[in-house]
Amino acid sequence: MGVRAILGTVLTAAGLAMVAGVSLSGASSTESIDRLRLIAANGQRWKIDGEADTAKAHLRSVPGHNAFWFAWSAFHPDSEVWGDGPIRNAAVRADPEGKCTVPCDEIFTGCVGRDCIPPLDSPKMVAADSADADYLADLDMILGVRTAKGPRAYPQNILWWHEIVNEKVGEEAYAITFCPLTGSGLKFDRSAFVRGKTVRLGVSGLLYNSNLVMWDRETESLWSQMRLEAVTGPKKATAAPLRGVLEMTWKAWKTLHPNTLVVSKKTGYARDYQRYPYRDYRTNHSNTFRGTKPEPDARFRNKDLVFGVVVDGKAKAYVWNRVYAKLGDSGMIEDEIAGVPVLVVFHRPSRFFHAFDRRIGGKARKFSLQSGTR
Numbered sequence: 001m002g003v004r005a006i007l008g009t010v011l012t013a014a015g016l017a018m019v020a021g022v023s024l025s026g027a028s029s030t031e032s033i034d035r036l037r038l039i040a041a042n043g044q045r046w047k048i049d050g051e052a053d054t055a056k057a058h059l060r061s062v063p064g065h066n067a068f069w070f071a072w073s074a075f076h077p078d079s080e081v082w083g084d085g086p087i088r089n090a091a092v093r094a095d096p097e098g099k100c101t102v103p104c105d106e107i108f109t110g111c112v113g114r115d116c117i118p119p120l121d122s123p124k125m126v127a128a129d130s131a132d133a134d135y136l137a138d139l140d141m142i143l144g145v146r147t148a149k150g151p152r153a154y155p156q157n158i159l160w161w162h163e164i165v166n167e168k169v170g171e172e173a174y175a176i177t178f179c180p181l182t183g184s185g186l187k188f189d190r191s192a193f194v195r196g197k198t199v200r201l202g203v204s205g206l207l208y209n210s211n212l213v214m215w216d217r218e219t220e221s222l223w224s225q226m227r228l229e230a231v232t233g234p235k236k237a238t239a240a241p242l243r244g245v246l247e248m249t250w251k252a253w254k255t256l257h258p259n260t261l262v263v264s265k266k267t268g269y270a271r272d273y274q275r276y277p278y279r280d281y282r283t284n285h286s287n288t289f290r291g292t293k294p295e296p297d298a299r300f301r302n303k304d305l306v307f308g309v310v311v312d313g314k315a316k317a318y319v320w321n322r323v324y325a326k327l328g329d330s331g332m333i334e335d336e337i338a339g340v341p342v343l344v345v346f347h348r349p350s351r352f353f354h355a356f357d358r359r360i361g362g363k364a365r366k367f368s369l370q371s372g373t374r
Contacts, residue, residue: 031330031371032255033048033049033248033252033255033256033347033349033350033352034047034255034256035371035372036048036330036347036369036370036371037053037369037370037371037372038050038059038332038343038345038356038367038368038369038370039367039368039369039370040055040360040365040366040367041365041366041367042360042365044056044360046058046059047256048345048347048352048369049144049246049248049256049352049354050246050354050356051146051256058146059343059356059357060356060357061243061244061245061246061354061355061356061357062244062309062311062337062340062342062355062356062357063242063243063244063309063310063311064244064307064308064309064310064353064354064355065184065185065186065242065245065247065307065308066183066184066185066247066305066306066307066308066353067182067183067184067226067305067306067308068182068183068184068288068302068303068304068305068306069296069297069300069301069302069303069304069305069306069319070182070288070292070296070302070303071181071182071183071184071209071210071211071226071288071292072226072306072308072317073087073089073294073296073297073317074089074209074292074293074294074295074296075209075211075226075227076308076310076315076317077089077090077091077092077294077297078091078315079308079314079315079316079317080315080316080317081299081316081317081319081322082316082317082318082319082322082323082333082335083322083323083326084299084319084322087297087317088297089294089295089296089297090294091294092293092294093293099232100231100232100236101227101229101230101231101232101236101237102208102224102227102231103293104232106208106209106293107206107207107208107213107222107231107232108206108207108208108290109205109206109207110205110206110207111203111205112205113205114202114203114204114205114215115202115203115205116203116205117161117162117163117203117205118162118203118269119162119163119164119165119166119201119202119203120158120162120164120165120166120263120267121165121166121200122166122167122168123158123165123167123263123264123267124263124264124266124267125152125261125262125263125264126261126262126263126264127260127261127262128153128254128258128260128261128262130262130264132264132265132266133262133264133265134265135155135157135265135273135274136155136157136250136262137250137274138249138250138251139249139250139251140155140156140157140249140250141155141156141185141247141248141249141250141351142154142155142156142247142248142249142250142253142262143155143156143159143176143178143185143187143245143246143247144245144246144247144248144253144257144260145174145176145187145245145246146246146257147169147170147172148169148170148171148172149169149170150259150260150261151253151257151259151260151261152167152169152260152261152262153250153253153257153260153261153262153263154176154262154263155250155262155263155273156178156185157273157274158263158267158273159176159177159178159180159185160178160180160273160276160277160278161269161271161273161277162267162269163177163178163179163180163203163212164176164177164178164201164202164203164214165177165263166190166200166201168190168198173189173190173191173198174187174188174189174190174243175187175188175190175201176245177201177212177214177225178212179211179212179225179226180277180278180281181207181210181211181212181278181281181288181289182209182210182211182212182225182226183282183303183305184211184212184225184226185245185247186225186226186242186245187242187243187244187245188201188240188241188242188243189241189243192241193216193218193223193235193238193240193241194216194218194219194235197218199216199217199218199219200216200217200218201214201215201216201223202214202215202216202217203215204222206222207289207290208224208227208231209226209292209293210288210289210290210292211224211225211226211227212224212225212226213225213231215233216235219233219234219235220233220234221233221234221235221236221238223235223240225240228240228242228310242310244354244355246352246354247351247352247353247354248347248350248351248352249350249351249352251350252347252349252350252351252352282303283303284303285301285302285303286302288302300319300321300322304319304320304321305319305320305321306318306319306320307320307344307346307353307354307355309337309342309344309355311337311338311340311342312338312339312340313338314337314338315337316335316337318333318344318346318353320346320348320353323346324346324348327346328348329347329348329349330346330347330348330349330369331345331346331369332344332345332346332367332369333345334358334366334367340357340359341357341358341359341364342355342356342357342358343355343356343357343358343367345369
């Protein structure tokens with residue numbers, strides 16, 4: 001059992017390995033992301049971001065997101081870590097009065113008042129080469145979405161200052177959310193929080209384990225972004241409808257989707273979207289804003305980046321540096337989470353990690369990663 005990676009046009013076994021029965025492949029490569037293809041055993045092809053090439057449909061994303069290690073290990077204390085066994089943190093203690101799904105006294109104020117950090121609602125979108133997109137550098141990070149009306153990019157530069165974008169494109173209503181303190185960018189289906197309604201999400205001003213707590217205008221429930229549920233309010237303990245989102249550098253997204261739209265710098269707010277407002281927070285491993293409960297698992301550094309996958313309440317973490325060390329700069333991992341066959345793909349130069357469902361036509365398929373568009 002194994003998967004070979006094809007880099008350039010030469011078949012190679014570089015990086016081929018087996019971990020706990022999981023097929024994986026990778027090798028060092030500086031290949032441009034737009035030249036990489038995922039090829040199923042039945043010959044169908046996709047771009048590395050799951051967009052159909054010769055296949056009839058896009059690959060289906062499995063919900064997942066990036067985050068700092070300290071936050072992932074606190075929010076998912078019972079999850080598996082790829083290549084390193086389970087996290088063995090203590091479980092979250094119960095709220096003694098039952099008003100919250102977590103201890104109410106651990107939900108604390110980050111800024112005062114609802115929407116103290118103002119979310120954006122249907123912001124102006126412009127072409128990638130517009131002067132109103134000149135606040136973006138090639139290596140800035142974006143959260144990308146394919147919609148019925150074309151691809152759209154939501155830069156972290158915007159989300160540092162607004163944290164939530166409520167969007168509606170055609171019949172699809174979604175929210176792009178980003179918490180700078182936990183490094184977590186997630187997409188939610190706004191039509192699936194409350195039956196029969198499309199919610200508007202806002203920034204509550206509260207934090208739990210240093211992570212964004214959102215509120216919805218329709219029920220005024222409080223939703224923990226990374227816990228993926230309402231922690232208190234009328235919808236308490238209701239799961240948040242997480243969807244897949246494509247996170248990568250602006251350069252990579254433009255390369256894959258040259259016709260993309262992107263959020264304009266003209267948001268109606270006076271913000272410097274070229275300035276990261278948290279100083280050295282992304283690299284300072286001793287600063288997690290406040291301590292988490294449970295405390296972070298100590299096997300990795302607090303700000304090491306993780307791509308985490310969540311399937312039916314089961315979670316698994318792929319620590320970026322651990323994957324790169326074993327597989328190189330680009331590659332794929334065939335895995336299984338909660339009985340679902342998944343394909344995790346990555347491209348280090350583009351800072352891209354993502355997970356797809358390996359089932360094609362109802363059957364789990366073997367995949368290879370190949371360079372070249374022919």
